[in-house]
Amino acid sequence: MYTDWDVRRIADQVQRGEATAESVTAASLARIETVDKMVHAFLHVAADEALDQARAVDKKRARGEPLGALAGVPIAIKDALVTRGVPTTAASKMLAGYVPPYDATAVARLRAADAVLIGKTNMDEFAMGSSTENSAFGPTRNPRDPARTPGGSSGGSAAAVAGAMAPCSLGSDTGGSIRQPASFTGTVGIKPTYGRVSRYGLIAFASSLDQVGPFATDVRGAARVLSVIAGHDPRDSTCLDAPVGDYETACGRSVQGVRVGVPNEYFAEGLDPEVEASVRAALSTLSKAGCLIRPVSLPHTRFAVGTYYVIATAEASSNLARFDGVRYGLRTLGDSGKRDLRTLYGATRDAGFGAEVKRRILLGTFVLSSGYYDAYYLKAQKVRTLIRRDFEEALREVDVICSPASPTPAFRLGEKNDDPLAMYLNDVYTLPASLAGLPAMSVPCRPTASGLPVGLQIMGRSLDEGTMLAVASTFEALRASD
Amino acid sequence: MAAPNVDRQLVLHVAKLACLSLSDSEVDRFTSELGRIVSYIEQLDALDTRDVAPTATVAVDRAPERPDEVAPGVSREEVLAQAPEVEGEGFAVPAFVE
Numbered sequence: 001m002y003t004d005w006d007v008r009r010i011a012d013q014v015q016r017g018e019a020t021a022e023s024v025t026a027a028s029l030a031r032i033e034t035v036d037k038m039v040h041a042f043l044h045v046a047a048d049e050a051l052d053q054a055r056a057v058d059k060k061r062a063r064g065e066p067l068g069a070l071a072g073v074p075i076a077i078k079d080a081l082v083t084r085g086v087p088t089t090a091a092s093k094m095l096a097g098y099v100p101p102y103d104a105t106a107v108a109r110l111r112a113a114d115a116v117l118i119g120k121t122n123m124d125e126f127a128m129g130s131s132t133e134n135s136a137f138g139p140t141r142n143p144r145d146p147a148r149t150p151g152g153s154s155g156g157s158a159a160a161v162a163g164a165m166a167p168c169s170l171g172s173d174t175g176g177s178i179r180q181p182a183s184f185t186g187t188v189g190i191k192p193t194y195g196r197v198s199r200y201g202l203i204a205f206a207s208s209l210d211q212v213g214p215f216a217t218d219v220r221g222a223a224r225v226l227s228v229i230a231g232h233d234p235r236d237s238t239c240l241d242a243p244v245g246d247y248e249t250a251c252g253r254s255v256q257g258v259r260v261g262v263p264n265e266y267f268a269e270g271l272d273p274e275v276e277a278s279v280r281a282a283l284s285t286l287s288k289a290g291c292l293i294r295p296v297s298l299p300h301t302r303f304a305v306g307t308y309y310v311i312a313t314a315e316a317s318s319n320l321a322r323f324d325g326v327r328y329g330l331r332t333l334g335d336s337g338k339r340d341l342r343t344l345y346g347a348t349r350d351a352g353f354g355a356e357v358k359r360r361i362l363l364g365t366f367v368l369s370s371g372y373y374d375a376y377y378l379k380a381q382k383v384r385t386l387i388r389r390d391f392e393e394a395l396r397e398v399d400v401i402c403s404p405a406s407p408t409p410a411f412r413l414g415e416k417n418d419d420p421l422a423m424y425l426n427d428v429y430t431l432p433a434s435l436a437g438l439p440a441m442s443v444p445c446r447p448t449a450s451g452l453p454v455g456l457q458i459m460g461r462s463l464d465e466g467t468m469l470a471v472a473s474t475f476e477a478l479r480a481s482d
Numbered sequence: 483m484a485a486p487n488v489d490r491q492l493v494l495h496v497a498k499l500a501c502l503s504l505s506d507s508e509v510d511r512f513t514s515e516l517g518r519i520v521s522y523i524e525q526l527d528a529l530d531t532r533d534v535a536p537t538a539t540v541a542v543d544r545a546p547e548r549p550d551e552v553a554p555g556v557s558r559e560e561v562l563a564q565a566p567e568v569e570g571e572g573f574a575v576p577a578f579v580e
Contacts, residue, residue, distance in 0.1 A: 101560035195541050208539040234548035241546055306523045326573050331566035341578035346503030365500040379526050381536030421518055437540030
């Protein structure tokens with residue numbers, strides 16, 4: 001059976017005819033069958049559709065047509081991205097049974113590159129959470145340690161790759177939802193620059209922060225997926241028309257003389273000592289590779305959690321207004337006996353949304369409400385400016401900034417469930433780059449003594465995914481030879 | 483800022499604005515949780531932002547508008563196929579005019 005889960009190798013072998021897309025897809029489906037009963041990375045496995053797509057790729061090759069950059073590569077898709085004809089729920093009861101009539105742009109681009117969509121992955125409901133425990137359909141377990149969460153909100157996409165069910169997947173990252181699960185599962189995860197990848201067809205959580213990005217088993221594989229999904233899309237008014245770089249070639253660039261900033265604010269109270277030691281060892285590896293390690297300061301870091309939870313919830317409360325029981329998804333009038341429109345809205349939303357989603361809608365509605373808008377929402381938007389300026393100043397002195405992706409390794413299922421604020425504080429290292437709209441990624445560094453993965457976060461300048469990837473790829477190669 | 487007292491009345495007011503019919507136990511739970519979260523957020527008050535412009539979004543100056551051209555979209559049949567209740571060629575809703 002095919003077991004070489006490397007994006008580029010699969011595509012190369014399928015392009016050269018050394019493996020069929022069908023055999024690779026069958027192996028992916030077989031692995032899901034064995035492993036996913038325990039992991040629960042998938043909400044829906046699109047077995048028949050995937051095999052059809054794979055056979056179509058093989059036929060295309062047989063006809064002598066050129067194949068795309070992801071020829072025959074199985075890819076798992078976060079259930080926040082709509083897929084034509086394949087159920088899409090955003091892990092919410094609100095959308096149970098919804099079958100979208102169109103593809104998200106990122107999904108359409110994967111299909112055009114001859115990738116094989118094997119299924120839809122579990123997540124925190126509407127991407128609200130950091131552990132995938134907020135899924136309405138049960139949590140995902142971390143393949144590296146089933147007692148622990150894979151992180152979130154793109155936990156299913158991270159677990160699908162970590163559990164060798166697919167070599168790559170798509171997630172979405174609003175405040176760390178790709179980087180933190182990548183860190184928890186020992187996979188590579190990239191949040192591109194805000195606007196780099198189209199959000200068309202991504203079920204919206206916080207529109208000024210949401211970005212689609214890849215997970216993969218290695219940096220170059222993730223770079224290849226990113227190069228396929230990136231680029232201007234007239235269907236997303238925030239999607240940038242800047243040229244897409246050659247991200248895979250960028251992975252091979254020398255990092256000699258690249259200035260790596262280390263913000264002391266990210267090595268503060270609450271950082272697990274083993275995570276700190278691992279990240280500091282990674283910095284020393286980069287230094288040996290010729291990077292110049294420099295201290296930098298991002299003084300407003302400690303305000304990022306408060307800022308984010310005002311802005312993201314405000315935007316969410318507006319975005320989630322569309323779930324009203326009229327056009328798609330759940331509809332109920334409840335049991336009050338009333339049959340008016342207001343009752344339909346209220347009862348549908350109470351029955352369809354889980355606790356975390358309601359909590360965020362309430363907080364977001366509150367910060368936007370009359371009398372509180374200036375004090376909370378406008379204030380947070382101003383602090384967002386200060387956080388952006390921190391990065392602008394630091395990135396004048398250095399080329400990338402490195403930190404832990406998360407203050408701790410993967411925590412246990414249930415460990416933070418009763419304390420929403422503790423769960424939010426876990427995102428402290430990933431939120432600032434999201435607020436600043438900068439590209440950022442997590443690449444595995446040395447695991448803890450008990451074998452739990454740790455992620456090195458690398459943050460870059462706007463649209464400079466290339467330098468970030470060069471640093472990540474160099475580190476990955478040296479880590480392997482350690 | 484004057485710290486608001488997050489009590490049941492405020493939560494019920496906000497829930498009404500958000501069209502959420504909460505149960506009594508939900509109101510209790512969210513009152514206590516939102517109270518803690520709002521007091522955490524009040525740390526932003528420590529910053530002087532009088533002369534700071536707000537950031538609503540980043541980098542959209544590099545996102546050009548598309549030409550305003552009519553193009554085919556998803557068909558009515560496909561859209562209505564996902565609606566929980568349909569009447570004629572549209573979505574069905576309960577009466578909202580007395």
